[in-house]
Structure formats: structure tokens, C-alpha cells
Amino acid sequence: MSRLIYIDNAATTRLDPDAFEAMKPFLLEHYSNPASVYSFAQESNQAVEEARAAIAGTLHADPGEIYFTAGGSESDNWALKGVAQLKRKKGNHIITSKIEHHAIFETCHYLERHGFEVTYLDVDEYGRIDPEALKAAIRPETILISIMFANNEIGTIQPIAEIGKIAKEHQILFHTDAVQAYGHVPISVEELGIDLLSASGHKFHGPKGVGFLYIRKGIALPSLIHGGAQEHGRRAGTLNVPGIVGMAKAAQIAAEKMEERSQKETKLRDYLIQRIQKEIPYAKLNGHEKLRLPNNVNFSFRFIEGESLLILLDQNGICASSGSACTSGSLDPSHVLLAIGLPHEIAHGSLRLTLSHENTKEEMDFIVDKLIKIVKQLREMSPLFED
Amino acid sequence: MSRLIYIDNAATTRLDPDAFEAMKPFLLEHYSNPASVYSFAQESNQAVEEARAAIAGTLHADPGEIYFTAGGSESDNWALKGVAQLKRKKGNHIITSKIEHHAIFETCHYLERHGFEVTYLDVDEYGRIDPEALKAAIRPETILISIMFANNEIGTIQPIAEIGKIAKEHQILFHTDAVQAYGHVPISVEELGIDLLSASGHKFHGPKGVGFLYIRKGIALPSLIHGGAQEHGRRAGTLNVPGIVGMAKAAQIAAEKMEERSQKETKLRDYLIQRIQKEIPYAKLNGHEKLRLPNNVNFSFRFIEGESLLILLDQNGICASSGSACTSGSLDPSHVLLAIGLPHEIAHGSLRLTLSHENTKEEMDFIVDKLIKIVKQLREMSPLFED
Amino acid sequence: MKYSEKVMDHFNNPRNVGVIDQPSGVGTVGNARCGDIMRIYLDIDPDTKVIRDCKFKTFGCGAAVATSSMATELVKGKTIYEALKVTNQAVMEALDGLPPVKVHCSLLAEEAIHAALWDYAEKNGIVIEGLSKPKTDIHEGEAAVS
């Protein structure tokens, strides 16, 4: 196979070449610890603060509200465990959804083992939570609502503004895991009433191993990683200057080009969806037709199983996935697809194709052509398919 | 000022150009998420596993015992909080020293606020703990001994083998913060009886924002960062492939060149120490003459204050520090210097010069020549100095 | 998923995919852990008890497809008594091994053959020594084969 089609941008993205260029001087020349006092450190210190300001700008936040972390998982853990500790006296109840990423899920399970109660809100067939159900779930001891901005498997975008409003009315903190949304759809923490927001560099063409947590001013979130006085004493550890600079560059580019990229991706996305729906029988689109990330396509093909599908796509040079990359070792069907009501064996035959602005229409055609053949081939082998 | 002399390698080090070259393909081409199933991901997956094996090799450990983190602070937090949680049923007592890095200190304080008791062992005038005192501090409910391998301010190396032996005899887990030692002095976790060991890439010419925790096989350390199934389900988060690869490359180079570098640094170090001792009055070497890191020089100059000293050195192009970089915002004198018995105002006038193999004898001479003048100038301004 | 070359060969070119009309025995088993399903058809010589033909259909992962393919290859030409000794271990060995999380998939093939043999025995009122009524669902504990 000679050509490679990368269509798994929800797993990770290609580092923007400009972001790489921005990082390079901080990998090579300006290597000082930004916390040092000498003038040689001012270059890196200033770069970090400019990065903070740039990211804050994309969210309509203050630079002092952006805290750098090692990625989305750390941000999610910090937000949840931090609020749990901060508000323990007020209550021990957290509300989240049934389709969160494992970084939220597992953290909730951890908190459950430590005396907290968690309500996992149901979602509808498109993967949206019901704001009325959220209201109904609120108790006097509810301290946090954590609902992801957009889902990593099916791309569904939640009614964030409504959730923010409900949270505010009830004076409950609102965290959103925006790892898949940040850099892809416009987000204003102010307008949406978001108190805490997680993001991860490598999901928007920044580098891996760096992310951030937005923490609204006035929330005295305790540390997850204790130690040195970095990040106003809230997140210890020598700052990953190149990573931070690269992430900020990617964030700026993503903000500038958001409309252009999103239009292009939406067009390709809808083309891909339409061709699959028209040309492959028993193919079900998962997620919402409109309220979905511009780059997300997710289908279930009845009678066939995901892994076999992926291997055959791979053999045709197509990099795709069935669920989230970080659980690919697991045999369990996606909790997201089960939550939107798919039966077990249908959830098993799902395919996630996540675009970037670098994909082309020609690639979409190649993918669909191959897909038609592969699905047919696997169905012929399937004991469930009696055509 | 035209020349720059970087002599603050305990704060951070220059990325090894070969480590950068090793990282580059994983920043640019092999950008896939190593957890993905397609063959495109095998390159990055394999690189991560080779990195793990390389690092394990340098410690005489198994690859399965190396867990990648975002740096020394995370590793320290994970080790301490993890053991605390794991062994809570057995006991609630932790033994550490008075000269640990803040990543250990603050984590201990956190644990103290959550029902744990911590004994902070005294150190002698050279900064060494007394193994007899360690034995005496052990209680039935002691679950962890955490003693740093080498100190970040004064470079003193602890009697690690003895500590390991005591820990083993009492069946207590032994963690060592080896952030300053790893890559600089030989470490065999087997021979030294180390159960957990923290290291940070940027302290041995690897990249910032990546580190590791060695966890001896059989220790079911609970996660600090929950989420995806990465790192055997113990540390969630998309792997920082370029960072891991760069760190492993730097670790390999550091291991190969350890003797050569260490000899060179020791020679420069001793030359620097001798010239300062001979040519600057009222200068006291902090730490042990022999049992110190090959790259560490730490002096207290009576009657003068550290920050002024650093600013003047900086104006001469010399990048040095008075304590650890991550607390440089703080006004408190170093807890390490106080712990080795320095009075407050002497602790205040301390200077840490930490070498790398890239420094030269000529630079040492330049530093001493400037230092003589600067110390004299500041003493003339000092109300404490009546010559 | 890192599969051996043999596995990938059998996955890409599965042997004996299909259906046998009027089979001597059919067995279908499912894996409760992953939800995958395998069906095996046997054509058995009534006199010699030799498996003359064997076909399969599988809804499952790469390992499931490859083990189905290999298992059918291994039992073809064997007597039903010999076929009984084709364990999942034997199938895995013939495939140069499977990743640890995929060991349970090979049990599916073993069980499907047993189920087809059981079906044959029942239909013909005979007893095959050593063959017990197969389960239709394989549970995780049983997959703990090293």
C-alpha cells in the first residue's frame, strides 16, 4: 500500500508545521527554566505568558484563568477531584452523563469509592442530555455538573449554554470536557457560563503531552500535583515551554481558521455520510445529523464487527477507529453507543471517521469505495447476515 | 554582554541535539496515537516501547516497571499519594527528610491534612540523613520511606543502599526522588533496594514535560490520573510520544557517557570550589565535599544576599541560582540550608552553580573572577560587613 | 492489535468460509464477553466418521476469523474422535500465538467445533466419548488459558 489516509483526528492530529516551528527555538536555544531569575529565562517566561494570553483570548477568558497541564486527562482529573475536595463541606453529589470520556468516568468512579455520589444522566438516541433531566437530578448537595462539550465517538454537541444557565441558577460549578470541541467550534466561557474547561493540545494540531484547564477566577481549586510554586502554586512542575508554545500556536491558528476549516470539514463530512447512507445497506449514522462536530462521522454497519473492519481498512491504508483510541485494548463495546440505545452486536460494528482540514474529497471517495467492498466481504462471512 | 554562561543545570538542562533529532520524526511524521490499531500507529507504539526498554536498561529494571509521566513532580505526587492510598489499611505513617524537594514536601503536607503522619528526618551539616535515626523513626504503621537520591540545592547524595536495606528489613516501601541523580550517577534499583523512583527528562538533557516513575513489579500502585487504559491502566492520557522518545534518547546518552561526563564535571566542580575557597573570604561550601553530585557547587557568602548576587552575575552573562528554580518567587530562605544548620542570614547569601559537560574551565575562571568583584561590591554595601 | 503473520494470512484469506447444505452437524456459539459469534458446519462420513468438509461463518474480531479458519483446516480430514482433540491451544499454536487479550477468541473455535459434533451425535443418537454438552455462551473465566 502506498497512500495513507489519516481519518482518525479524534484520536490525535498532525502537529501543525507552524506550531512545530514555534516550538523549535524553545526546544533548542531558549531552553531555560522560565521560573529562573536571570535574563536568559525571560525569553521562555515571556513565551509562556504570551501563550497563556493567546489561549485565554480564544475562550474570552483572562490569562490568569488558564493553567497548563500535561493533557486532557490531567485537566479532567484535576477539575473533578479539585472541586470534590473544594466543595466537600457543601456536598458530595456530582452530575455527569453516561457518554463521558474515560478520563471523566474513571475519575467519577474513583470519587464514588471515596464517598461521593454521582448521577450519570441518560442521553437521547442522538447522545444529547435532557436539560430537564439535569434540573431534576440537582440536589441540595450537588457540587458539580460535568458534561462534555462534544462527544469523542459520535461527535454530538451538548446544549452547553443551557447547562451553564442551569448551573448558574443553582449556584453549582460547571465543568466541561472540551477536549474534542476546543479549537473546532467557537467557545466563550463567559457566554456559556462555563466555570472549568479541559482541553488537550494534540486534539487541535498542537503537540502531545500538554493541555490546559480553564479555571474561572475566584474558584480556589486545590492542586492535583503539589510541589513548586509554578502556575500560581496550583500546578507544580517545571513548565513544558516548547509544548505550551506549540499548543498556543496551534490554538491561535485553529481560532483564526476555524470557520474556513469547519466549512470544509462539514462539507466533506456530509458528503461522506450521504455516500455511505446511499451506497451501503444496513448502515446507521450514530449521533446527531446537525448538532455534531464538523469533523465527526460515525456509522454502525449491522452484521459485522469493528476490529475486522478496521484491519481491512488499515490494509487499504485507511487509518480509522471504532471507538476511542485509549480503550482500544478493551473488548467491551463502546459505552457511548450503548447509551444511545444500540444493541450490543450493532454497537460492535461501528466505525469512527474523524476528519481534518487536510483531508480531501478524493480521499472520501476512496474510503467509501473500499468500505463498500469490505463491508460486503465481512457480511459474507457473518453468521448474522442472511441476505 | 555577549557571552552567556549557563551554569544552572539543576534547574534545567539544554536538550541534547541527538535527543531533538530522535524526537523530530515523532513530532512531524509519526504523529499517530500509539494506542491506535492501524499499522501507522506501530511506529510510534514501537518507539514508546523501545524507549521504555532503554530506560529500564539504565536502571536494571524491567520495561514493565517504567511508567511515563509528565515530569518529576507528577512522579513524586503519584508515588506518595499512590502508596498512601494503597497501604492506608496497613498504616498512616510516612518517613521522609527535611531536605526534600517541594514536590515531596507539599505532597506530604497534603497527606498530613488527610490523616497521615509524616516524620521529617533531620540531616547532618552535610545534608545526610542518619540511617540509625531512620530505624528509630520506623513504627508498626510506617508504610513508606521517601528519601531523595541527591539533593537539588547542595548536591548531597544520601546513603541509598543503606536506606534500601533498612526498608526491606522492615518490609516498608522505599521511594526515592532521583530527579537530580538519574542520568548523573549510576543507579541500580535492584542493588539499592529501591521500590519506586522518580525522574524528570529535562534534568538530564531530555525534553521538559516528561518524566517517569519506576514502580517495582508487584506493587499495585493506584492511579493518580484516571481515565484511558494507557500504561497498563495506571496512568491515563495520550502518550507524549516525542517527549518519551527524546527522554529515552537522552537517558541512553547519559548512561553511555556517564563516566566521561562525570569525570569532566567533577574536575571542573573541584576546580571551582578550590578557587572560590582560596580567593573569596567568608565563603562556606554547602553540602559534602565528596558525597555530592558531580555537577553541584553551592556556597554561602556571608554578609551578602542571594538575589543581588544573582542579578549582578546575570549582568555578566552568568546564569546561576540561589535555590531551586520553582520557588524563586518565594522570599523564604532555603529549607535545605536551614536544615543543615545555616543561620537565616547566611542561608540568604547562597549561590548554586550546577555544571554540565558543556561547561569549560575557562568559564569557571570567568565566573570566579566576576564573583570576586561582585561579592566585594555587595559586601561594601552591606551593613553586616565591617571589614 | 499485533497479530502474527499466520493470523493475518488466515484473516485475509480465510479458508472454508461458507455454509454446508444439509450438514451432518452445525454448532453456533457466542462469546458473552465480547458478543462475537461463530458457526461451524460439518460434513461427516457416516461410516468412517471422518470430517469430509467443514465450513464456518464468524462475526468477530481478527483473531476470531483467523482461529475459525485455522480450526476448520485442522479438523478437516480428521475423524470426529481426533477432532475432539483439536483444542484452542492447538489452534493458537498453529497460528503462532495470539495476543493475551485475544486468547478467549480461540476458545470460540474450540467450542463451535464441539457444538457441531454434539449436534451430529444428538441427531444420530450416538455418544462421543469425552464430549460434553457445549455451552452456547463462553464466559470470561473459561478463557483464562495462558
Added chain:
Amino acid sequence: MKYSEKVMDHFNNPRNVGVIDQPSGVGTVGNARCGDIMRIYLDIDPDTKVIRDCKFKTFGCGAAVATSSMATELVKGKTIYEALKVTNQAVMEALDGLPPVKVHCSLLAEEAIHAALWDYAEKNGIVIEGLSKPKTDIHEGEAAVS
């Protein structure tokens, strides 16, 4: 530490470093928070009460040195009554500001001048309106000047 250019200028070229022999007043204050120490010498015209000369010695950070230097410049030529109005705020403003963690350093200068004035007043048995006995140690709370 990011200091303004003015601060760096006064740090690099501190004005009035030194000692006055037989001074009219001397004041030494220490900062309990950081352990730094400042001493100010005044030479006061006994008739006009004008500060004819002023010198300092400081064991302290860059900000301490710069504020000492600036404070001596500001009081020189002023009467002791005017000098009393040279607050740490005035010194900071004259230096184009200080980083937040360094505000307390400027208090050291204010206090040292007050201490020297108090010494002068005591020696000469006079009372300077508005001047209270200075502390020899400045504590953190008192540095909470914005």
C-alpha cells in the same frame, strides 16, 4: 524578577552607599519576613533641620538596594518634617513600581528613615510631629500595601 529600568539603574548604580561619620541620626531595620537589613545615616543641619547628607548600607534583594538608593535621594535636601512624608509609596512611584512580592522591601526604606529620624530626635531631645517609635522588625502583615 522583573524590575523596572529605574530599579535596575538604582540597583546597578546605587546612590549614597556608605557611612556618615558622626551622623546626626542612624536607623537600622530588619525585615522579619525575608531577613534583610537596612541602615540609614543622616546628617542634619541643626538649625534648618535640613538633611544635608544621607547614606545607606543594605543587606537585601535588588529591590531593597534600589529603594534604599532612591529613598536617600528623595530625602536629601528635605527638612526632617518633609522627609517624614517620603512614604514607601512615594519611593515605589519614583522607581516606576515594584513587583507585588517586592512591595515589602520598600517598607524597609521608609522604616529605616523613620528610625534614623527617631534616633536624631532622641539624641536631641526633640519631638518630631507624626513620628512614632519605629519597629526594628517589619512583619509581613504591615507590608500589605498595594
